[in-house]
Amino acid sequence: MHSHTDYLWFDTKKRHELVNITDRVAGIVAASQVQEGLCLVSAMHITAGIWVNDEESGLKHDVMEWLEHLAPAGDYRHHQTGEDNADAHLKRTLVHHQVILPITAGALDLGPWEQVFYAEFDGCRKKRVVVKILGE
Amino acid sequence: MHSHTDYLWFDTKKRHELVNITDRVAGIVAASQVQEGLCLVSAMHITAGIWVNDEESGLKHDVMEWLEHLAPAGDYRHHQTGEDNADAHLKRTLVHHQVILPITAGALDLGPWEQVFYAEFDGCRKKRVVVKILGE
């Protein structure tokens, strides 16, 4: 068995952003030399998520608008602590904060349109994603 | 360590459908001969998901109606590409597109009512699910 761990750092320019990280994750998979296995990609900060979907600008706009509709910025109890980002915690919950990518024959085994996005909902600060690979 | 990969194909008759795949996944687990491990079941198309819940027709109706309420068909920017299925991308996001099933003593280690469903939101076309098992 072989394991491999790496971290991706983000510091987005905008508060809300979808960053396509497919190539970066593929690079970590290649570095791991794992041929058959599972690759966890998980946002370590609780106001960001990981989203697997289409690299299409209209859809990316749609999903962010829709998340704002379902989990709007506004007044929350969490803000009594001095924070202003409760909606980002909720948006991360909807998108989910992690994904497991299968590795087959040494590469990410993705569907034809599957792309992996880091979904930032409270950006403009340094944040981390863990990539953990287990396999052979 | 042992790994095993298989794919399930779907071509649903209806645009929206919940297909119980528990037995098919259990069959792949048996074929893998893995006794202790993890089994990833992940929809490879970005308008379908995997849902673990109850095999009860009323509830299955409820969840599809509720998803339509939270992520309705309608007018989206994504449709400027000629597509008409943005809502299916959003529904997949709510349900999540994958699950990890534990394997204990050679079988799926599920709770008493846990059943695994392929959740199709834009059907009537061929689509794939990857099943990847890692264990010993």
Added chain:
Amino acid sequence: MHSHTDYLWFDTKKRHELVNITDRVAGIVAASQVQEGLCLVSAMHITAGIWVNDEESGLKHDVMEWLEHLAPAGDYRHHQTGEDNADAHLKRTLVHHQVILPITAGALDLGPWEQVFYAEFDGCRKKRVVVKILGE
């Protein structure tokens, strides 16, 4: 390769409850002696989930209120079976019912504010969570 399986039992006093299980999961990881691996934490009952987020009472109140808004208690087809908990099935779907935690250097590799919660949406009865560790 090494695997380790354990179960956590819950019997909450309230119907809706968020129970911080980070230390209990960390204890299982320690007992497993796995140094590098993946730890699945998955609710085995279909009206409960696993949520990774902040241990902050205001936010915990916010998320439960928000789930009630998006998946309200009410009248559902599922209730024709005699059940009254369809909303709990939907709330579990939003939160998702499982998480994979990375294990690095023998410990949970969590972000600075990541805490693991058992999210009960239909409590006051005995329920189980499976913890399955795979690694080396």
